[in-house]
Amino acid sequence: MRTVPNTSAEARELYSLLREPHLQALISTHDMVAQKDYDPVLPPIPDNLPDDEEAMRIVCLVKNKQQLGATIKRNGITGEIFVARVIHGGLADRSGLLHAGDRITEVNGYSVNGLEPEQVIERLARSQGTLMFKVVPITDRPVNNQTIVSNGMFTDLPFPDYSPQQDPAIPCAEAGMDFRKGDLLEIVDQSDSLWWQAKKLPSTSACAGLIPSTNLLRRKQKEFWCTNIEGIYLTGFRRSLRLCRRQSLNTGSSQQSFYTRSGYNALNNPYEEVVRYQRNPQDKHRLVALVGPSGVGVNELRRRLIKINPVTFQGAVPHTTRAARSYEESGKEYHFINRELFENMVYNNRFLEYGEYKDNFYGTSRDAVKDVLNSGRICVIDIEPHAIQSVRTHELKAYIIYVKPPTAERMKETRKDAQITTNYYDNRPFKEEDFQEMEEAARKMESHYCQFFDSVMVNDGLQDSCVQLLRAVRRAQDEPQWVPASWIRPTEEF
Numbered sequence: 491m492r493t494v495p496n497t498s499a500e501a502r503e504l505y506s507l508l509r510e511p512h513l514q515a516l517i518s519t520h521d522m523v524a525q526k527d528y529d530p531v532l533p534p535i536p537d538n539l540p541d542d543e544e545a546m547r548i549v550c551l552v553k554n555k556q557q558l559g560a561t562i563k564r565n566g567i568t569g570e571i572f573v574a575r576v577i578h579g580g581l582a583d584r585s586g587l588l589h590a591g592d593r594i595t596e597v598n599g600y601s602v603n604g605l606e607p608e609q610v611i612e613r614l615a616r617s618q619g620t621l622m623f624k625v626v627p628i629t630d631r632p633v634n635n636q637t638i639v640s641n642g643m644f645t646d647l648p649f650p651d652y653s654p655q656q657d658p659a660i661p662c663a664e665a666g667m668d669f670r671k672g673d674l675l676e677i678v679d680q681s682d683s684l685w686w687q688a689k690k691l692p693s694t695s696a697c698a699g700l701i702p703s704t705n706l707l708r709r710k711q712k713e714f715w716c717t718n719i720e721g722i723y724l725t726g727f728r729r730s731l732r733l734c735r736r737q738s739l740n741t742g743s744s745q746q747s748f749y750t751r752s753g754y755n756a757l758n759n760p761y762e763e764v765v766r767y768q769r770n771p772q773d774k775h776r777l778v779a780l781v782g783p784s785g786v787g788v789n790e791l792r793r794r795l796i797k798i799n800p801v802t803f804q805g806a807v808p809h810t811t812r813a814a815r816s817y818e819e820s821g822k823e824y825h826f827i828n829r830e831l832f833e834n835m836v837y838n839n840r841f842l843e844y845g846e847y848k849d850n851f852y853g854t855s856r857d858a859v860k861d862v863l864n865s866g867r868i869c870v871i872d873i874e875p876h877a878i879q880s881v882r883t884h885e886l887k888a889y890i891i892y893v894k895p896p897t898a899e900r901m902k903e904t905r906k907d908a909q910i911t912t913n914y915y916d917n918r919p920f921k922e923e924d925f926q927e928m929e930e931a932a933r934k935m936e937s938h939y940c941q942f943f944d945s946v947m948v949n950d951g952l953q954d955s956c957v958q959l960l961r962a963v964r965r966a967q968d969e970p971q972w973v974p975a976s977w978i979r980p981t982e983e984f
């Protein structure tokens with residue numbers, strides 16, 4: 491090139507590209523491999539090898555400050571050391587040279603025969619730079635020992651988080667991954683019945699971590715429930731239904747007065763498989779359900795949203811057995827029905843939630859929600875958290891918005907002129923203890939139900955909250971969201 495006069499711009503560019511250090515390194519690596527000019531130099535294979543001689547593999551890995559990404563185990567009888575598992579995306583996995591079941595005979599030239607796994611690990615941890623393994627490869631390695639679940643999994647732990655450091659059962663705490671209830675995980679390996687490998691989404695790390703499998707979590711959950719049996723009780727429900735819940739609490743009534751359809755049990759579903767779903771513009775809208783502690787403002791926000799655009803947004807007309815007042819019209823404020831019909835609807839599972847207050851039943855029916863959705867509008871309801879499962883269905887595809895209280899100081903400022911709904915005839919201004927109660931209720935609600943919240947908003951200033959709510963409702967209808975995989979390929983219809 492240098493000797494050619496008047497070279498073209500392209501040729502000059504090519505010349506400078508070829509001089510880039512990365513390209514130079516690539517070319518030189520190519521030459522080295524072509525000339526087999528690399529370490530370690532293996533002795534020639536003797537001609538007179540017996541037929542049953544084991545094939546060995548020499549594996550060289552450059553550690554570069556990262557973990558090996560594999561765990562080992564010792565055969566209790568023979569004392570041989572094996573690779574127990576290879577962590578997806580870790581150093582060993584990316585090399586493609588070490589596999590679960592490979593027998594390790596030497597590490598960095600030293601035999602591991604008779605060593606305890608801890609001693610082998612210590613040896614590995616001590617060595618800097620290159621790690622050299624002599625392994626007898628597993629003969630019948632499964633062609634694909636990784637079950638790739640491309641969908642995400644929502645975690646629904648009964649305890650707030652999982653920490654491998656706190657779990658005495660995990661085979662290797664360093665290989666474990668901590669996660670919280672509600673985290674979105676990509677499960678990359680389910681080949682082991684007890685320990686899966688997963689990455690948190692959105693994933694920043696190439697390397698997966700060990701998490702307990704569904705089976706193992708169920709076992710842990712059972713233990714957890716057994717030792718934490720005392721009541722997990724949430725306060726905070728919407729006006730009429732909330733009032734009936736409050737009444738049953740105050741009177742200490744043993745008779746349950748608030749119900750939802752859900753037979754859901756977190757014990758059965760510690761992980762929930764989820765997929766990306768975007769509503770087709772021709773499809774019905776997704777139901778929007780607001781949840782929040784009593785007094786936080788879910789009804790106020792819902793009212794304002796519907797007032798902004800009543801053509802688009804609408805609430806579901808509830809059912810009641812109470813007598814209509816002179817100015818009330820059935821199908822407007824309530825569907826007024828008799829007790830027998832109400833009980834029949836309960837029996838036929840027609841209510842998303844219902845309750846009894848002052849000898850009358852109140853409830854929100856599935857059909858009332860469907861009526862709004864069928865009319866092409868967006869149905870916006872508020873529910874108590876126990877009812878979340880009854881709206882998380884293939885049919886309603888509810889988008890759950892959690893309305894969170896701001897700090898007590900901000901509540902004091904913003905709720906100066908507001909009135910809290912009470913059991914008594916009159917509502918009254920908020921008191922200090924109302925804010926504390928709300929904070930406590932919010933804390934409990936979040937710790938038990940956060941995995942179901944598609945969106946969280948803080949109801950601080952009303953105007954700002956309405957804007958936030960509008961945005962969330964739009965996102966629910968127009969943007970891709972994670973939803974339970976069962977909505978997309980439903981297995982059972984209710």
Ligand SMILES: Nc1ncnc2c1ncn2[C@@H]1O[C@H](COP(=O)(O)OP(=O)(O)OP(=O)(O)O)[C@@H](O)[C@H]1O
Nearest residue numbers: 728729784785786787788789790908909911950952
């Ligand atoms: N961001 C806000 N700023 C000021 N006042 C608010 C705000 N949000 C709600 N409020 C007021 O707080 C009071 C309680 O709100 P709302 O009735 O909506 O509570 P709720 O969450 O529905 O609880 P409940 O079901 O127990 O009535 C109302 O007077 C409402 O106007």
